[in-house]
Every structure is written in structure tokens, then in C-alpha cells.
Amino acid sequence: MTDPEYMDQAEALLRRVESGCDRINDESDADIDSQRVGGMVTLTFRNGTQIIVNLQKPLHEVWLAAKAGGFHYKFDGARWLDTKGQGEFFENLARYASEQAGQPLKFG
Structure with a gap:
């Protein structure tokens, strides 16, 4: 992935x-x-x-920090996936945000 491609996907x-x-x-x-x-x-x-949620431009990653911990995501051409195999960004964001908000939330 080129830097401009990363920035397009990350900004989205x-x-x-x-x-x-x-x-x-x-x-x-x-x-x-x-x-x-x-x-x-x-x-x-x-x-x-x-x-x-912050961009890590040199690594072409997106990082997410929540009470549950810190997580790194890379774009696979279709979705942002956890670099340690722990799921998709928006599914995880919804789970962590729901925990912190004390109610079910959905991003997407």
C-alpha cells in the first residue's frame, strides 16, 4: 500500500x-x-x-487505545484488522465503546 492509499483509507x-x-x-x-x-x-x-484512535503513518496502521488495552490495525484491502488476529476495527470499537458507555453501541 502506498502512502496516499493508506491516507485515503485511514481518513475514511x-x-x-x-x-x-x-x-x-x-x-x-x-x-x-x-x-x-x-x-x-x-x-x-x-x-x-x-x-x-490515531494514525500511525510510518507503519500504515491505526491504533486504538481503550480501557481494554491498546490495539493495532492494518488495512487488508477491505477491512482494518487487528495485527494480532483479534478482529475487525469497527466490531472492536463497538465492543469497547459499549463497555465504557455502559450500553450497547454500534459503529458502522
Whole structure:
């Protein structure tokens, strides 16, 4: 994957995270504060916990930090998959965000 291809896919992922937060806030009382600075999106939940999604340009990865731990994802041409075989980015984001929000949430 070239640097421009990575950036296209990574930017699309960040936009999808942001739009997912907007939709969740419109459809529920989860009240997730989403803030973006450059290649990083910080999700802050009502209880003060956070999930941070940031781009790792030199590695062509996306990193996710949550209460559950830190995770690295690479694009396989169709999806962002955990580099240790622990699943797909948006499925995992939904699981970790649901745990931190105390209610079921879906990104996508």
C-alpha cells in the first residue's frame, strides 16, 4: 500500500468514527464527545473514560487505545484488522465503546 492509499483509507476510517459518534448521539443518550486533532480522534464518555484512535503513518496502521488495552490495525484491502488476529476495527470499537458507555453501541 502506498502512502496516499493508506491516507485515503485511514481518513475514511476516522470520518466513519466521527459520523458514528454523531449518529449514536442522535439516536441514544450515550453522549459521546468526539474531538479530532489531526490524525487522532478522542472519544470521551459520560463517565470520563476515553477511547483514542490515531494514525500511525510510518507503519500504515491505526491504533486504538481503550480501557481494554491498546490495539493495532492494518488495512487488508477491505477491512482494518487487528495485527494480532483479534478482529475487525469497527466490531472492536463497538465492543469497547459499549463497555465504557455502559450500553450497547454500534459503529458502522
